[in-house]
Amino acid sequence: MKVYSHERLERLAAERGMPAEYLHELRVVSSVLPFKVNQYVVDELVDWSAVPDDPIFRLTFPHRDMLPPDMFETLSALHLAAASPGVIRKAARAAHALLNPNPGAQVDANVPVHEGSPLAGVQHKYAETVLVFPSQGQTCHSYCGYCFRWSQFVGNADIRQAAGDVSRVVSYLAASPSVTDVLFTGGDPMIMSATVLDRWVTPLLAPELEHVRTIRFGTKALSYWPARFTTDQDADDMLRLFDRIVAGGRHVAVMAHFSHVRELEHPEVGEAIRRIRATGAVIRAQAPVIAHVNDRAEDWSAMWQRLVELGVVPYYMFVERDTGARNYFGVPLTRALQIYTDSVRGVSGLARSARGPVMSAAPGKVLIDAVTDIGGTEVFSLRLLQARDARQVGRQFFAHHDPAAEWFDDLRPALGSWWPR
Ligand code: SF4
Structure with missing residues (x-):
């Protein structure tokens, strides 16, 4: 199995015609987050005629927005100044700590x-x-x-x-x-x-x-x-x-x-x-x-x-977890719910066995069941499919509907609702 990472990944992207600006971004982002692509993914899964918007390319290759802007700029400056590998490694370590490396406690x-x-x-x-x-x-x-x-x-x-x-x-x-x-x-x-x-x-x-x-x-x-x-x-x-x-x-x-x-x-x-x-x-x-x-x-x-x-x-x-390249890949919970609802609508009952959208959050697996209006307050209706405290499994609870919320920690209890801890 031939694999590409670091310099080999950059060489591969260059051979596939990616511009110099992208190659710099690849170098910067992959000095913080891990990237590795094998020959099967390169030859059989990526549609190179659709790059950079091809979904498998987006899934497996770096993009500058995978790092917060200030982090990208810091690392970019080090690369442009030809900083030593040790200096870049130290900056990357500092960046790791800011990217919530072990989410959900x-x-x-x-x-x-x-x-x-x-x-x-x-x-x-x-x-x-x-x-x-x-x-x-x-x-x-x-x-x-x-x-x-x-x-x-x-x-x-x-x-x-x-x-x-x-x-x-x-x-x-x-x-x-x-x-x-x-x-x-x-x-x-x-x-x-x-x-x-x-x-x-x-x-x-x-x-x-x-x-x-x-x-x-x-x-x-x-x-x-x-x-x-x-x-x-x-x-x-x-x-x-x-x-x-x-x-x-x-x-x-x-x-x-x-x-x-x-x-x-x-x-x-x-x-x-x-x-x-x-x-x-x-x-x-x-x-x-x-x-x-x-x-x-x-x-x-x-x-x-x-x-x-x-x-x-x-x-x-x-739901994408609150870690790593979450800024780039995250989808608001309201949108995730809409995607789920529209997806199950398009298939028969046999394919509706998938539950979602679900957040693997610190207290447990939180299902976003609906956005609904209760007595004039728009809320997320949520349910614990799985819980650290088994007594909480199946409990329903409510959060204020925030269309921009992307993760459990962005939510606030609504209607005096019980809240999992
Ligand atoms: S999501 Fe799974 S397959 Fe993909 S890199 Fe992480 S552990 Fe590996």
Whole structure:
């Protein structure tokens, strides 16, 4: 798999005819945020005749507006003055801290303490589900410009989450009988070889972890590198691992990240989906709604329809999180709701299984149900689909309707409503 990042990415953009001004912007933005594109994305997904407005180009290549203007200017001046790599790195570190690297209190509130010390690389926010970040899986086949896990990829150990020891994870799970689901995430766990992933998964199939019923894999490999499940050297081994989990009576859930219907068009994706489904695994699809990439209802309708035809379950339409390049990709909540409503209108009931728009906020997963008028006050009607405090699951609450609001923290309680904490 040929990949482009840093100077190689700049060379690639130059070869594809991007102007000098863009190459400078690419250099500046990619010195702060991570970018990596592989040959499959370059050759099969980006429509170069439509660049720069092509949605996959916008998804995977830098744009100057991904950084706040003053941050861009600071870094730009350093590059123009040919500052040393060390000086640029130091400025980038300072910038990282300003871009909310771990949103939703992920590190402060989600990392459990086990046997007296924090369990690094593990998050336990909801009673039933534990997230594991294997240290070998903290990269992806390509990067999304809007990634809310960007801090995993910038080489900054202070903000990176990574688990190095499966035995501590097993010990924690054995002591946590409420956990039914373990989600391997990252990065992308499918970046690991089947042998390495096996080392993380097999210990979870032990009889003392009988309460762990579902093994989930969060991945964008079906979009960015479908060969992972077809022609990669160990593609068959990966599928045999799925087979083995299913044969052991557990559920394999592939949480596939699809941003745009274009990602489903290549025949290899269909073949990869067919092979995964043949193991008994179920693929569910999710993505945030983001400006410049998929902020049109017709794209979501087309994607959900195609997913259903391929046997994939539409699962979530998320709201872009308040981190990283959020300034560029963010969509106001009112607009996200309109896109969701128009999208479900365009498909049959089978494709309406996707819930949204949903914010993965600090208290839990907040569904924006409607904008409505109650006694002369226009409000967002909101509901907790999932909550850090399980007693709050399903609770409805109201916020003043602010058409410019893009995230949970922008909202204020309305009508004396209860508010999740
Ligand atoms: S595939 Fe997922 S983890 Fe990787 S860059 Fe994209 S959003 Fe981030």
